[in-house]
Amino acid sequence: MQLFDTHTHLDDEQFDDIREEVIERARAAGVRSMIVVGTNAPTSRKCVEIAARNEGVFAAVGIQPNYAHEATDEDFSEILRLTEDEHVVALGETGLDRYWDFAPFPVQQEYFERHMELSQRAGLPFIVHMRDCDADVLEMLRAAAERGPLAGVMHSFTGTAETAAECVKLGMHISFAGMVTYKKSDELRAIAKQVPADRLLIETDCPYLSPHPKRGHRPNEPALIEHTARCLAEVRGDTIEELAVRTTENARNLFNRIN
Numbered sequence: 001m002q003l004f005d006t007h008t009h010l011d012d013e014q015f016d017d018i019r020e021e022v023i024e025r026a027r028a029a030g031v032r033s034m035i036v037v038g039t040n041a042p043t044s045r046k047c048v049e050i051a052a053r054n055e056g057v058f059a060a061v062g063i064q065p066n067y068a069h070e071a072t073d074e075d076f077s078e079i080l081r082l083t084e085d086e087h088v089v090a091l092g093e094t095g096l097d098r099y100w101d102f103a104p105f106p107v108q109q110e111y112f113e114r115h116m117e118l119s120q121r122a123g124l125p126f127i128v129h130m131r132d133c134d135a136d137v138l139e140m141l142r143a144a145a146e147r148g149p150l151a152g153v154m155h156s157f158t159g160t161a162e163t164a165a166e167c168v169k170l171g172m173h174i175s176f177a178g179m180v181t182y183k184k185s186d187e188l189r190a191i192a193k194q195v196p197a198d199r200l201l202i203e204t205d206c207p208y209l210s211p212h213p214k215r216g217h218r219p220n221e222p223a224l225i226e227h228t229a230r231c232l233a234e235v236r237g238d239t240i241e242e243l244a245v246r247t248t249e250n251a252r253n254l255f256n257r258i259n
Contacts, residue, residue: 001244003229004033004251005222006175007093007127007155007203010057011036011046014207014219023054026222030244032056033251033258034222037093037127037155039064041075044082051087058258060090060127068111069103076114083122089255091115092127093155096140099131109140116144119152125254126152128172134163145170151254156205161191168199173254175201178211178220181231189235197236201254202228202247 005026015022026034036051037060038044044061051059061082063071082088094115096108119126130137144150150171157164157174164174174195180188192200204211207219211227214220226240233243252258 001030001241002032002248003030003202003225003244004248005031005204005206005225006035006153006201006251006255007177008034008036008206008222009039009208010034010050010206010222011038011043012207012219019050022221022223023057027056029223029226031222031225033058033248035060035089035255037090038062039093040067040071041078044079048082048085048087052085057087058089058255059085059087060092061088062092062094062115062127063111064093064129065095065097065108065112066100066102068107071111076111080118083118083124086257088124089257090125090127091119091122092152093129094126095129096133096136097129097131098133098136105136109136112137112140113144116140116150116152117147120144120148120150123151124257128152128154129156130154130159134159138163138166141167141170141172153201153254155203156209157191158188161194164191164195168196173199173201173250175203176228176232177203177205178209178215178224178228181212181228182215183212189231192232193235197246198250198253200232200243200247201250202232202243204228
């Protein structure tokens with residue numbers, strides 16, 4: 001069985017002393033591919049460095065919305081430069097966030113638009129962070145789709161069924177993290193059941209969101225993604241092997257620089 005963790009933060013300092021053993025545990029658990037996702041220019045550089053040192057590990061580079069207020073034009077120029085690296089397979093994470101108030105919303109929107117425009121120009125998929133702002137994200141995705149096709153993923157999805165359906169219609173993939181395994185996540189599991197098979201992805205979002213029954217495990221790590229995969233397989237009436245094959249194939253189709 002081969003699993004693909006489409007969203008990790010293995011660059012996080014919590015992993016600095018244990019990163020290699022975490023990656024080895026992931027491989028032993030069947031996780032053959034992982035994407036390390038940046039949140040600003042320095043972490044994006046670190047993600048590329050980690051990917052370059054580890055087979056099966058790839059990088060995404062971008063400015064996360066809660067860091068947008070700290071970003072400069074030079075930082076975004078660095079993101080542009082990093083996209084030329086062979087280990088970079090996506091842009092992000094980008095998106096919008098109304099839960100935290102670190103960055104003024106218009107600044108978040110500006111950087112989200114920059115990432116989507118670059119995605120369409122460079123042919124790299126983009127990774128969307130969305131928190132308490134479904135309508136705002138959908139409005140910007142619709143506008144971007146008028147320019148041309150979208151290729152991206154709604155990461156660690158917790159939106160509504162209606163949001164998921166429209167994102168799929170707009171060309172996006174839907175990715176589920178450990179929250180889908182939690183006892184009170186019946187509504188999220190119902191949404192996961194309805195996502196088209198060819199648009200479904202899985203992730204850990206580690207070091208956050210450890211899945212049940214390992215919810216107390218800190219930090220979360222890619223080896224634990226099997227629990228999320230098993231939960232989704234049960235919800236969708238698949239075997240774990242079938243879900244692993246489908247989600248890995250979906251990830252490789254979306255992050256096409258890997259092939």
